[in-house]
Amino acid sequence: MFHKPKIVIIGGGTGLPVILRGLRDQNVDVTAIVTVADDGGSSGILRNYINVVPPGDIRNALVALSELPTIEKEIFQYRFNSKDNFFAGHALGNLIISALAEMKGNIFDAVQELSDLMRINGHIYPVANEPLTLNAEFTDGSKLVGESEITAAHKQIQRVWVTDSDDPEAPMAVKQVIDAIMDADQIVLGPGSLFTSILPNLMISNVGEAVKKTKAEVVYICNIMTQKGETDHFTDADHVRVLNRHLGEPFIDTVLVNIQPVPKDYINFQEWNEISQPVTHDFAGLREQGCRVISANFLRLRDNGAFHDRDKVVRELLNRLHDVHAD
Template sequence: MTLAAKTIRVIKGRRPKVVVIGGGTGLPVIVKSLHDQNADVTAVVTVADDGGSSGVIRDYINVVPPGDIRNVLVALSNAEPISLDVFQYRFDSSDSFFAGHAIGNLIIAALSEMKGGIFPAIQELSSLLNVDGHVYPASNTPLTLHAEFADGTTQAGEAEISAAGKQIKRVYVTETNPAATQPPAAMAEVIAAIMAADVVVLGPGSLFTSILPNLMIGNLGEAVRKTQAEIVYVVNIMTQKGETEGFTDAQHVQVLHDHLGEPFVDTVLVNIAPVPEHYLNANKYNEILLPVQHDYAALRAMGCRVISADFLRLRDQGVFHDGDKVATEVLNRAFQVHTKRER
């Protein structure tokens, strides 16, 4: 998009305010595309991840897992490329601790100790990395994700829940610190951003382990229900093993509504481009199953506006959302909703 085109995308003389809530690999893609299309972006990032480098650091130091936050910071950063390359560098040393760790994760962990929490640490790092927008952890403290399965059993831990291979009935979060006396809560800045947004975007990302952990934080979920912003859910392109096997797009939305106790999703973005047969590398992306099937009648019965288009991007033998196309539709909704409210 040209600079001239960017300057047109304003609401009453300001950039459209978009809050994106989620985690995983899809979040920084959408955040970067929204930023590139001149949105004022706030990313609210899950803090219930316990896998990979983030999980190891969390085991050593009682901090919020930093991996998803690191990638979103880079997506919104205007720092020099060499600074971002160093920040994203992952050690290939054989050292028993450093092997596989990203330098940025270690910096975030160090700043969290220095500043007394992940929230002030990320605001400091945002300034250092010249971030255009806001990156907010969903909570200032580490959270543990819990799942209740359809068979009545329970499991704690994001990675363990996905690996259980059981149908999930519901999820919820608790403070990881057993000495905590208060339920999980989002910082005031997170709530203010949601209430002031033109559009709140959920996803793309794992339904039960990337999106819902955020909404299960009491005051954050309440803000999503009460905000006047348009709530847009980006439906996953593929079903996910251990989470959404056999789900239609409408079943994804129904799970969201069930967890918050009322319908709240206004618009869903649905990919209709076919995934080429045999393109997906099932060994590399072993949690991905089949394309999500569509149930437009059920979506509309839930009060959702359906935007169906080619949102598909194929790369590295994987199936992803095209961030630019998603961002364009999100901003279109922002302007349409604003125009309607002004009438």
Template sequence: MRDPLRTRRPKIVVIGGGTGLPVILGNLRDRDVDITAVVTVADDGGSSGIIRHYVNVVPPGDIRNVMVALAEVPNIYKDLFQYRFETTDDFFAGHAIGNLIIAALSEMRGGIFDAVQELSQLMRVNGHIYPAANEPLELHAQFADGSTLSGESEITAAHKLIKRVWVETSDHHDQPHAVQPVIDAIMDADQIVLGPGSLFTSILPNLMIEGVGKAVKESPAEVVYICNIMTQKGETENFTDADHVRVLNQHLNENFIDTVLVNTRKVPDQYIDYQRWDEMSQPVRHDFQGLRDQGCRVISTDFLELRDNGAFHNGQEVVHELLNLIGQPRYRMKRRL
């Protein structure tokens, strides 16, 4: 019987947000794969948060960065799209031009989803960019002490142990729903990739949308989690890699993570500039037995890229492993506990 993956491009769906997502997508862009990026719409910080406050649209920052990562236009277009006005420009201070364009087109087209599809054509995006929902969502968290907060920036700034998160529409009247192309892409995927990115504020907000988490669990694709290299202040301090996976599984009430990519190269002591990278806390500790107890296949190697006194994923190495997984026999033998 002919292997369908040998006759067509593998379909890879990457789910997340924040700064980690574009690193993976940028390295996937030039590979012979069909890429779909599902991007969180629950951001409320920076330029995105200000635009969301004054214009009732989905925060555009994560979508802007993903679009640049997948765009195949001259660099001057990308640079212009990413340009952020200086703080001395009182009216536009801190705003990225791309954020303003996405917000404007969202108003013109009556929603973020159609706006992003149209802009993707203009930017010659190699792949698909799907906002996880077509409306701005609000992230909520319950902490271990029973208290609750709403808003991504408020939740992170609380520096408290998070028990669970969920999302609501901004008006709190309706249950958030994913647009159908998001569900279709997940169900038709050959591989689903989560991360890298903030566990509670970039990855889980997508999975908490009605239909998205269910589709990820039901999809025949293997689910791969790219574990963070560093823990994050206010979210995952003192977490092991197994703790990250445990939180994901608990939120979806099932051990749905099949494979975990774990960095094993040590971050040099005194290398991290914790003032510049104030969200980084400490290297994620390893608990390989804890991962295996949750039914995970563990791929551990050097995924580390040291630059600018920060610790990040080496996108080339990560993508190399993702593509290796697609070619392995076990890849199509999805295992659930």
């Protein structure tokens, strides 16, 4: 019997659904492990109102892997523009996820129920059953609590960690998340915000330990652009150093690096105001981290912004699967 390769993608934000959409129709078994530390926008408001796990990243992952007709996915993604004090700015899918979480008693079971209803080709696992709070210490020694506060500070981050505001014990991921990581053929990190989308997942102790222990190849998709206040002036090697430092050992096996230059006059920095400059390259530094480097043109220019070309990235991930199995 043919064994479908198991790919686990860990992250959040806008990068995660891009890769999920590319993998949905491939002959692979995809699991998305999604951050639950978001506290901005509609997700943050719902989190504060009813203490639910922030649903925004989960909603986007559901749509990315759903095989429902387009109109049904568009309804799920619809964001109210009403003047109503409560509904304005909320995505309908966020309200549905929050309602199901209340009905089921936890977010994990709610997402599994919704996965069946939305005909998900794969699996979507919230990384924890409770909303987590992101904490950061900056290089000047100051500290802040909350993803949106940390991002808005525009200060250089030294380290991040997560806490559960309702439980003094260290947060833990559910068993299904750990099993998926340990059973995977490939673990993919990113693309996404280093400190606010990727690391919040890895800072859950049993997730970090599983990623270090798994026999799967761990692939990091390095960002194309640096982010204001998070990764200003970072090289690709700096991104990997931060990941390895947070987990206490080198655990990144392979890094995908875009080497196609971003045209200087193309980016609209007013519209894409969270980004800074293209990530610079330090291949010697990457080699020092002990990882394989795959450098290629992964760039897609659209809407005066610089993004990963989904099809090229997915093709490279599948190539890595083939090469690892061939070895």
